[in-house]
Amino acid sequence: MSEPRASAGGRLLTFAAWTVLVMGLWLWGKEITGVPPAPPAGQQAAGQQGPALPAARAPLSGAMPARVDVPDLGVRAPVIARGLDAQGAIDPPPYELPGTVGWWGAGPAPGAAGAALMVGHVDTKSKPAVFYGLSTLKPGQKIRVARADATVAEFTVEDVRVYERAGFDPHAAYGSRVKGRAELRLVTCGGNYDKAAGQYSANVVVSAYLTGAGAGAASV
Template sequence: MSDEHGHGTGRLVTALAWALLLFGLWLWGRGVTDVEPGTGGTATGDVLAIDGSVDPALLPRPAKPLGDAVPQRVDIPGLGVQAPVVARGLDARGAIDPPPYSQAGVVGWYGAGPGPGAAGAALLVGHVDTATRPAVFYRLSTVKPGQKVRVFRADGKVAEFTVDDVRVLPRDGFDAQQAYGQRRPGRAELRLITCGGTFDRASRSYTANVVVSAYLTGTAG
């Protein structure tokens, strides 16, 4: 087998793996909006029209990506959120398995992807509510560009991210690449994801996902 053919095969395998991953994330994007069985679907206040854009010139410059490390806690000072982070894998459908509703204050990290602070887009997901109370990402849709998100890592470093984009993506026609794909090559990026839109009682699910995008702008520790 020639080197050229080998490289071509490697690129094909990588492309197929990425396509399968995006398909699994697409399933997750649809499935994460499902509410706990038996809930009535408490209101979230999320809307489908969020002006989440900002002039990039007003935001800080990206920081150099860190090495990979496991996240332990995420802080969102503007929301008063300080939540433990646990690694999550894929469920039987090939979609990311979020934390159980019994851990409504816990954030799930897609452990097969990059750690927050490493190059690429790290994915964090949390519930918006449960049958009886708001959950960890209940107010995620109120985050604004320029606000900070801090992730405490197992290597002792604190990765500080700046929010640059907030989107509410409808469940119908969900675009996994738009939600989870890296926005700018070479950056360390972060996605915070929860349910959004309105609660559809017929399907027992929310109609959209809130996707907050941030990028690494500083490091402590």
């Protein structure tokens, strides 16, 4: 299958493109140290009925991400663009860069209309990686993406869900929820680790949407 390409204005990808993307997410999962407790498959974590969420902001123009900050997790990580590997799977950040986040460069840029996708490892053979605490985020908490055009896109967490491999619906997990809205998905491995298969049983997906923007440096 050929590599999917971004469409003008960050429109949703075709089903075939989503299928390639999802297979890529399932195929990287070699971490072995374990994952923090996570919500049930396809459901929000308990107690995620928090305060009323702010209104969405109008999307920004497209600009490449340079850094992602998740203040409540102490995450301040560089971002690199990633594509598909030779097997047609999404190529995560190299394992020797456990503190780096990968942005799926064929999709929308964070802050532009559509759902931008960022992936990161949950752990390594010896220690937690950049997205280890992802499943503990709560609605209303903030994610900030510093962009190459010297703007910072601020996203508000909408929910955190865990999607098991069985019966997985890529559009539900990664597709835009509100037409024309700028959205963000942070994705890492979750569920149980199968040593024989060399992968986790699920993905943790944090869904957020653009609620603010300002000026800021893109350096880490």
